[in-house]
Amino acid sequence: MREPAPKRQTRIAALVEARGSARITDLADELGVSVVTVRRDVEELAQRGELRRGHGVARSLRPIAQESTATGDTIGMVVPERNTYLTEVVQAAREAAEKAGLRLALHIAADERGTERAVRQALDAGARGLLLAPRWRTEAEARADHTWLAELEVPVVLVERRPHRGSAVYGLDCVRSDHAHGVHLTLEHLTALGHRRIVLAARDDSPTARVIRSEFAAQTAARGIAEGCLVMLSSRTAGPDPR
Known part of the structure; x- marks a missing residue:
């Protein structure tokens, strides 16, 4: 489906x-769109006063502190394409970077092989550290990224991802939402209303979805209602085995 x-x-x-x-x-x-489409979008954004349009380039209206660009104090952030879930995370990271006197440069991983390419692009542009949210729709994709991730020579923080114990990148810093607690709060609310047959509609082609599905199974079992609770896969690419 084409993005609005x-x-x-x-x-x-x-x-x-x-x-x-x-x-x-x-x-x-x-x-993943045509140059004509982006040029038209940039023109509309410029007319609304949201950026400046130049010859083949779009420029921010906000000046970047000279001391930051001079010292190369830039943090690269790599996120998957079309992931609105991370929009607020990106904005919060940008605000935190600005308070620390840093510049956050956002890079988009357009496909399953795009994460490494976006990381290299960020490093070539001078990023001294990385905030990284790999696509990792399957465990196999995660393992494929472990080798080159482990060889990076700049600080890396995984965002909304946590590698398995014993993996090559398990030692990397990571930060993510407490999805287990979110499942707990949801079940607390629904069971307090008297519900005992609860359906979870979820994907299986993202790390977040796998955590939520696992927690849903464990927590409904702990409450003694697992038999009446079902999981429905809501993605065309989803399957019973997320590995």
Whole structure:
């Protein structure tokens, strides 16, 4: 399904603001749309006063502190394409970076092989550290990224991802939402209303969905209601075995 123009334009504005400037061709490649489409979006954003349009480039309206660019104090953040779940995370990371006197440069991983490419792009642009939310729709994809991730020579923090114990990247710092507690709060609310037959509709092609499914099974079992609770897979690519 084609992404609506307003949502795409919001993403373009966020990318330009995070980087200070971005080439139209690079934005088109990262967003998976034509150069003509991005050029039209940039024109509309410029008319609304959300960015400045140059020859083949879009520029942020916000000046970037000279001391930050001079010392290369830039943090690269890599997130999957079309992941609205991380929008607030990106904004919070940008605000935290600014308070620390740093610049956050956002990079988009457009496909399953795009994470490493986006990381290399961030490092080539001078990033001194990385906030990384790999796609990792399957365990196999996670294992494929472990080798090159373990060899990176800059600090890396995994965002909304936690590698398994014993993996090559288990020692990396990570931060993620407390999904287990979210499942707990949901079940507390529903069972307090008297519900004992609860259906979870979830994907299985994301690390977040796998955590939620696992916690749902464990917590309904602990409450003695597992027999009446079902999981429905809500993705065309989902299957019974998330590995």
